Amino acid sequence: MNEQQLKQLVEAAIFAATEAVTVDNLLQGALAGYKLNRPRVRQIIDELMADYSDRGVQLVEVASGYRFQTRAELGPALANMWQERAPKYSAALLETLALIAWRQPITRGEIEAVRGVSVSTNIIRTLQERDWVKVVGHKEVPGRPALYATTKAFLDYFSLQSVADLPALAVTRPELSSDPAAPSAQPDDTDNDGDTRERDADKAILH
Structure with a gap:
């Protein structure tokens, strides 16, 4: 040959x-x-x-x-070639994914401290079912909370070779760049099907 x-x-x-x-x-x-x-x-x-x-x-x-x-x-x-639209995700889910991507490994409590609202179980479940996030260990503090990080599937979806290729985080909400030592979380009611802030995942996270 x-x-x-x-x-x-x-x-x-x-x-x-x-x-x-x-x-x-x-x-x-x-x-x-x-x-x-x-x-x-x-x-x-x-x-x-x-x-x-x-x-x-x-x-x-x-x-x-x-x-x-x-x-x-x-x-x-x-995208105009297909009638079926790509999945859309709530702002709450995208902010959670962004924090995991840029601050990994991170606990659920640390995510809540930054966002100022609790992270619903449904958000974590959705990210895990999509195979974008996984548990990579447990933090050695009381309660040993799970540490979350992104997966190869996440990197593949966004055409990245490693987390080092993540672009600079364009913060649209000031609390996303704040120190994790933030006020206690309040209930998050933004993760629902009627959330008008839903947007395409790849545009919201990487642009």
Whole structure:
């Protein structure tokens, strides 16, 4: 197999995969019959990324590996192709997710101290069911509260390789940047289906 055919094979393997693909996935799968090492496969992937750099579809690296996706700026126009709208989330849920993302690991109590309202069980459950948040341990204080952090699925959804790639937090509510030692939380009644402050998750968190 020549160089061009190898590049086509790697391209096809990543395109056909239903999830992001790692170099090891390629070596153990589509490239198993060829004597290639990791640096060589990465070189092929880099060449493909360059080939797609100015196309409507791009080859990108996310936390779980490599995948093809449409250019972010084309999203609004492409959304018109489907009648079903993307999920929308309440401001309360998005603020909770933002705090976990930028301050992880963080306890539920620390989130409540910053926001000034209690975090509903439904918010935490929704984030966990979406596989954006998980428990990564327990804080060594009385009661040993759970510590929450984001997952690879969260990073993949927002096309990030690691939490270090998170953009600067654009604070729209002053309390989100305040010290966790804030007043005691009050009940949060903003997490409901009729919340008029719902917005698209990726726009609210990352822009």
